[in-house]
Amino acid sequence: MIATGAVGLEARLASGWARGVVVGAAVALAALLAPVALPLLPAATLQASGWAGASEPQFETVGWPQLVDEVAAAYRSLPDADRAGAVILAGNYGEAGAVDLYGPSHGLPSAWSGLNAYGW
Numbered sequence: 001m002i003a004t005g006a007v008g009l010e011a012r013l014a015s016g017w018a019r020g021v022v023v024g025a026a027v028a029l030a031a032l033l034a035p036v037a038l039p040l041l042p043a044a045t046l047q048a049s050g051w052a053g054a055s056e057p058q059f060e061t062v063g064w065p066q067l068v069d070e071v072a073a074a075y076r077s078l079p080d081a082d083r084a085g086a087v088i089l090a091g092n093y094g095e096a097g098a099v100d101l102y103g104p105s106h107g108l109p110s111a112w113s114g115l116n117a118y119g120w
Helices: 002-012 016-037 043-048 064-076 080-084 093-106
Strands: none
Touching: 064 093
C-alpha cells in the first residue's frame, strides 16, 4: 500500500522542489521516529523520554542476558534425568526469544511460548 501510494505521489510531484520538500519531510519524520523503532537510546534515557509508551517492544529486550542466566541456573539445578526431558516455557515471545538467542551458549534447549504461536 505504501509503495503504491508512493508511486502515485511521485507522478503528482513532477517539479523538483515539490519532490524535495516531500523527501525532506519524510527524512525528518523518520529521524524523529527513529528512537521508537530502533535501539538508539539507553533504556533509562528512553524511559524518561516522551517515547516511553510508544517503544514498548524495545523494553522487551532489557535484561535478557540476566534472564537467561537465571533460567540456565535453574536448568542446571535439575537432576540429569529431569534435565533430559525439561522444556523451557516462556510467558511471552520476548522471553522465548531471549532464551533462544542467549540460551545455546548456556546449553539450554529451545524455548516454547504459546503467545502468538511462538512454539510453532
